[in-house]
Amino acid sequence: MRGLLFNLLEEVVSRRWGLERWDEALDRAGLDGAYTSMARYPDAELMSLIESAASVAGMTRDDFLQWAGRSSVPLLVGRYRSAFEAHLSTESFLLSVPSVVPPSIRASFPDMDVMFIDIGIERADSGVGVSGIRWRPQLCPLIAGFIEGIALHYGEGASIEHKACVDWEDEACVLLSTFDTQSRLSTVPQPSPAVEGRVPDPVRLLRRFERERAARLKAEELAAKVLFRMYEVIRRLDEANEELREREARFSAGVAATPDAVISADGEGKIWYYNHAAERMFGYAPEEARGEPLTILMPERFREAHLRGLRRFLDTGETRVIGRTLELAGLRKDGTEFPLEVSLASWSAKEGTFFVATLRDVSDRKRLQEELAQHSAELARSNAELEQFAYVASHDLQEPLRMVASYVQLLARRYEDRLDGDALDFIRFATEGVTRMQGLIDGLLAVSRVGSGGRGREAVDANEVLDDALVGLRAACKVAEATVTRDPLPVVVADRAQLAQVFQNLIGNSLKFCGPHPPVVHVTAERSDGGWIFAVRDNGIGIDTAHAERAFQIFQRLHARDEYPGTGLGLAICKKIVERHGGRIWVESDAGQGATFRFSMPERRGGL
Amino acid sequence: MINSNPEPIEILLVEDNPGDVWLTREALKDAKVHNNLHVIADGEDALAFLRGEGRFSGAPRPDLLLLDLNLPRKNGREVLAEVKQDADLRRIPVVILTSSTAEEDLVRSYDLHANCYVTKPLGLDQFLCVVKAIEDFWLSIVKLPPRTR
Numbered sequence: 065m066r067g068l069l070f071n072l073l074e075e076v077v078s079r080r081w082g083l084e085r086w087d088e089a090l091d092r093a094g095l096d097g098a099y100t101s102m103a104r105y106p107d108a109e110l111m112s113l114i115e116s117a118a119s120v121a122g123m124t125r126d127d128f129l130q131w132a133g134r135s136s137v138p139l140l141v142g143r144y145r146s147a148f149e150a151h152l153s154t155e156s157f158l159l160s161v162p163s164v165v166p167p168s169i170r171a172s173f174p175d176m177d178v179m180f181i182d183i184g185i186e187r188a189d190s191g192v193g194v195s196g197i198r199w200r201p202q203l204c205p206l207i208a209g210f211i212e213g214i215a216l217h218y219g220e221g222a223s224i225e226h227k228a229c230v231d232w233e234d235e236a237c238v239l240l241s242t243f244d245t246q247s248r249l250s251t252v253p254q255p256s257p258a259v260e261g262r263v264p265d266p267v268r269l270l271r272r273f274e275r276e277r278a279a280r281l282k283a284e285e286l287a288a289k290v291l292f293r294m295y296e297v298i299r300r301l302d303e304a305n306e307e308l309r310e311r312e313a314r315f316s317a318g319v320a321a322t323p324d325a326v327i328s329a330d331g332e333g334k335i336w337y338y339n340h341a342a343e344r345m346f347g348y349a350p351e352e353a354r355g356e357p358l359t360i361l362m363p364e365r366f367r368e369a370h371l372r373g374l375r376r377f378l379d380t381g382e383t384r385v386i387g388r389t390l391e392l393a394g395l396r397k398d399g400t401e402f403p404l405e406v407s408l409a410s411w412s413a414k415e416g417t418f419f420v421a422t423l424r425d426v427s428d429r430k431r432l433q434e435e436l437a438q439h440s441a442e443l444a445r446s447n448a449e450l451e452q453f454a455y456v457a458s459h460d461l462q463e464p465l466r467m468v469a470s471y472v473q474l475l476a477r478r479y480e481d482r483l484d485g486d487a488l489d490f491i492r493f494a495t496e497g498v499t500r501m502q503g504l505i506d507g508l509l510a511v512s513r514v515g516s517g518g519r520g521r522e523a524v525d526a527n528e529v530l531d532d533a534l535v536g537l538r539a540a541c542k543v544a545e546a547t548v549t550r551d552p553l554p555v556v557v558a559d560r561a562q563l564a565q566v567f568q569n570l571i572g573n574s575l576k577f578c579g580p581h582p583p584v585v586h587v588t589a590e591r592s593d594g595g596w597i598f599a600v601r602d603n604g605i606g607i608d609t610a611h612a613e614r615a616f617q618i619f620q621r622l623h624a625r626d627e628y629p630g631t632g633l634g635l636a637i638c639k640k641i642v643e644r645h646g647g648r649i650w651v652e653s654d655a656g657q658g659a660t661f662r663f664s665m666p667e668r669r670g671g672l
Numbered sequence: 673m674i675n676s677n678p679e680p681i682e683i684l685l686v687e688d689n690p691g692d693v694w695l696t697r698e699a700l701k702d703a704k705v706h707n708n709l710h711v712i713a714d715g716e717d718a719l720a721f722l723r724g725e726g727r728f729s730g731a732p733r734p735d736l737l738l739l740d741l742n743l744p745r746k747n748g749r750e751v752l753a754e755v756k757q758d759a760d761l762r763r764i765p766v767v768i769l770t771s772s773t774a775e776e777d778l779v780r781s782y783d784l785h786a787n788c789y790v791t792k793p794l795g796l797d798q799f800l801c802v803v804k805a806i807e808d809f810w811l812s813i814v815k816l817p818p819r820t821r
Contacts, residue, residue: 466692
């Protein structure tokens with residue numbers, strides 16, 4: 065049966081280093097400091113085990129860890145391995161050179177160069193053993209040779225064999241002699257005369273060992289427990305690491321695939337993570353970028369501020385940029401610059417402070433913003449021009465028109481008796497032309513005011529708005545003997561005056577295009593997706609749907625002027641108002657069957 | 673005749689368009705109230721007239737001011753502002769008589785304390801009608817402040 069500790073060790077190394085041969089692993093990697101480094105693992109149980117083991121061994125914790133760690137270092141120097149392995153089926157051994165043996169033990173063996181320490185083996189039935197230095201008697205020759213070899217390995221020179229032998233036999237004899245009281249010791253060598261004088265008094269030595277024995281056994285037991293626990297911790301860590309690696313792999317795959325560049329840097333500002341998007345953005349391959357300072361990615365003018373900010377953050381934790389999104393410029397490998405948006409985060413680990421930056425190339429957005437700014441500047445200018453036009457139209461154009469109209473009329477009045485019929489007709493045409501011209505100007509002004517108005521949007525009761533519109537149509541309704549009816553209308557968010565204008569224009573059209581019967585107009589509203597659809601239905605001459613689209617265009621008329629007078633602006637104004645409210649307007653009709661004008665008013669504040 | 677005052681009412685028309693001057697004169701010709709219509713074609717002269725300065729010394733103080741907005745040298749708005757800031761002149765009722773239908777002209781005029789704002793209508797009859805209405809209201813119905821000069 066292989067020693068439990070051996071199995072344990074083998075499993076640990078194979079799992080930890082992925083090697084099948086534990087001895088190979090030890091050869092290759094060494095365990096130097098391994099125990100010490102274990103202290104870094106925050107495992108409370110392990111720590112308390114180490115504490116108690118150290119206290120039992122009469123050492124400080126650090127000494128104990130160093131001892132425990134280094135005691136396994138020279139284990140199985142290569143060339144003895146095969147010989148040793150043959151016996152490992154029954155025992156496992158940890159070998160220590162005296163320099164790493166605990167001082168308390170070492171003090172007991174002032175002359176010993178080499179010693180075996182075997183911890184964690186069942187001891188009751190092993191037959192032979194003293195303190196922690198135990199072996200089966202039949203292994204003695206092998207071990208003796210082993211020790212000689214190790215002594216050689218440690219370069220003791222030509223007398224080593226002898227010395228080792230002598231020393232070994234000296235101590236061993238003494239020790240084994242002491243065993244002899246409870247075990248067969250026929251093979252135990254006697255002290256050689258040459259060294260007789262140096263042989264310690266066996267009884268005294270035994271007593272000294274006995275004194276320390278209980279404590280040392282306890283220390284060994286604890287050391288074994290430390291190993292077990294360490295194994296547990298390592299196993300758990302391995303599992304956790306495995307999970308972590310998987311998570312990290314998943315995360316890395318995600319980060320690598322993200323369209324944003326993700327770059328991480330350490331506290332010195334050196335890049336240690338750099339994804340593919342960053343490669344596309346900056347032109348450096350990940351392996352080129354890793355380890356380089358972040359400043360290679362920024363134009364010269366930003367570098368000083370970056371380094372200053374980094375220092376300030378590391379020194380004082382003060383930051384103006386962490387956790388925020390900034391607009392900066394990036395520097396490509398080819399030396400070109402581009403605008404970027406960067407969000408920064410930082411975190412602290414045992415190894416120091418780290419930063420991660422998520423960067424987005426905002427060239428397109430920047431360009432769009434500039435274009436937008438340019439467009440809005442143009443729009444503002446054209447709006448200003450439009451306002452100027454509106455002012456000129458409403459002011460300067462009126463006066464010459466009035467002059468023409470007034471004086472042509474005056475001419476007609478004053479010289480009526482001297483003018484023939486043609487002349488009076490001409491004067492009439494001129495007057496009508498002026499009147500129409502003024503109508504057109506007024507209409508244009510009305511259209512342009514739709515654009516500049518519409519700021520007073522509020523929740524309005526469409527019933528009241530319709531009432532407002534009908535007040536303006538009272539005379540026309542009376543003349544046409546019209547009937548205007550309605551269903552209950554909803555409350556909508558709109559510019560009250562503009563909505564009234566829409567009703568007024570639509571109902572006005574119904575009165576105008578009424579055909580032979582007195583007009584009957586019915587106003588309704590129904591719920592639609594995200595708003596209301598109003599309808600103004602009449603019994604008039606209707607509208608040929610082939611021309612319906614034209615009806616909404618500015619100055620477009622579908623009828624001869626003398627048939628139905630008008631400027632061709634009413635519906636254009638309706639269209640503009642409705643569209644400014646985020647809705648649309650259309651007409652359904654069969655010529656001669658009346659027309660239904662519908663317009664939608666979205667519930668949210670659309671348009672503008 | 674409601675106004676039995678034998679003294680004629682002095683009206684100052686500040687207007688640079690001879691056509692409108694003629695039409696206004698025509699409309700006031702048959703007025704029920706005896707009036708003297710003085711016509712000034714630019715803003716600076718108008719103020720000089722109102723204050724009796726320079727070549728207008730001895731000019732009568734107007735009882736009513738008909739003021740166009742578009743005037744050479746000093747426009748109607750400036751004239752209005754100066755009149756209404758002048759402790760001596762501000763009691764004179766000012767009727768803005770203009771072709772402008774621009775809302776900003778209208779609002780600004782009232783902000784400057786114009787007494788009323790009238791848009792010149794397009795047709796001849798309507799124009800005559802409006803001037804008559806002004807005459808009716810300001811010369812017959814309204815009680816004007818006493819002359820102080």
